[in-house]
Amino acid sequence: MSNSSYVASVGKSDQERLSIQHETFVNGTEAFLNRLKIVEGMRILVVGCGGGDETVMIAKKVGPTGTVTAIDISSEQIAIAHEKINEEKLTNVTLKILPAEKLSELAEKFDVVYCRMVLVHIPNPQMILQQMKNCAKNGGLVACEEPDISSCFSIPPVEAFKKHIYFLCEFIKKRGCDPDLGSKMYSMFQEIGLSHINIDFSQPAIIDKRLKSAASLSAKSCKPQYVSTGLASEVEVDEIILQIEKELVDQSNTLLGQCRMTQIYGRK
Numbered sequence: 001m002s003n004s005s006y007v008a009s010v011g012k013s014d015q016e017r018l019s020i021q022h023e024t025f026v027n028g029t030e031a032f033l034n035r036l037k038i039v040e041g042m043r044i045l046v047v048g049c050g051g052g053d054e055t056v057m058i059a060k061k062v063g064p065t066g067t068v069t070a071i072d073i074s075s076e077q078i079a080i081a082h083e084k085i086n087e088e089k090l091t092n093v094t095l096k097i098l099p100a101e102k103l104s105e106l107a108e109k110f111d112v113v114y115c116r117m118v119l120v121h122i123p124n125p126q127m128i129l130q131q132m133k134n135c136a137k138n139g140g141l142v143a144c145e146e147p148d149i150s151s152c153f154s155i156p157p158v159e160a161f162k163k164h165i166y167f168l169c170e171f172i173k174k175r176g177c178d179p180d181l182g183s184k185m186y187s188m189f190q191e192i193g194l195s196h197i198n199i200d201f202s203q204p205a206i207i208d209k210r211l212k213s214a215a216s217l218s219a220k221s222c223k224p225q226y227v228s229t230g231l232a233s234e235v236e237v238d239e240i241i242l243q244i245e246k247e248l249v250d251q252s253n254t255l256l257g258q259c260r261m262t263q264i265y266g267r268k
């Protein structure tokens with residue numbers, strides 16, 4: 001199922017790709033959340049929570065005395081997040097279908113306002129970042145993990161994978177978004193006057209076949225968008241998917257460098 005506000009498909013049909021994506025980034029996210037010093041009793045806002053993976057991690061950290069409010073524009077994603085929250089028997093999470101553009105509708109102020117891989121898919125990230133800041137209490141943190149999508153690579157280089165990453169970046173640009181937003185985050189944080197900025201990079205290296213299959217699953221998921229926007233023909237995308245599987249996923253001596261994530265937080 002496609003979602004107009006997001007390049008890849010979301011929802012049930014894409015759960016394997018999304019769960020692989022989470023497995024790939026979970027260690028980096030855990031390290032980042034630890035740097036934020038999230039402790040029991042805190043109130044956290046997660047923007048663009050998707051299927052709820054980071055929401056679950058954060059909800060466990062703040063414990064029953066804390067709260068997590070998690071919003072997403074997609075009702076499908078929120079439904080999946082609901083299932084995860086129920087499976088984990090978490091009672092401290094409130095999920096809402098809400099576009100980030102309407103964050104001002106939330107009356108509460110939060111200790112930490114967090115997002116992962118969301119601003120890169122939004123045409124007006126600076127405005128959303130400002131709104132995220134508005135949602136933080138004075139002295140609270142705004143924290144983001146955003147990628148440079150063009151930084152994905154393979155060893156050895158696989159032409160078909162390079163093409164997929166090129167199409168992905170071009171498609172994101174066609175939608176008025178910046179596929180390499182990660183690199184811009186430091187200046188964006190400075191522009192909205194966040195203080196005590198802390199920044200680091202995280203880039204997972206993947207050798208496991210199942211995790212490497214994210215490369216072909218991602219191309220499959222983006223196929224309808226590549227074709228409908230005229231970036232590539234159906235035959236061309238099918239060939240790209242096949243070559244990624246053959247030359248990258250199925251080879252035990254290849255390595256996938258996932259995108260470099262900028263992990264940044266600053267104080268209001």
Ligand SMILES: C[S@@+](CC[C@H](N)C(=O)[O-])C[C@H]1O[C@@H](n2cnc3c(N)ncnc32)[C@H](O)[C@@H]1O
Nearest residue numbers: 005048049050072073074077099100116117118
């Ligand atoms: C790449 S997914 C990331 C999901 C989750 N944060 C994660 O890291 O697993 C991007 C998410 O942003 C959501 N999204 C895109 N545009 C949005 C907007 N304007 N407001 C709120 N959510 C949005 C999508 O529905 C999707 O769930």
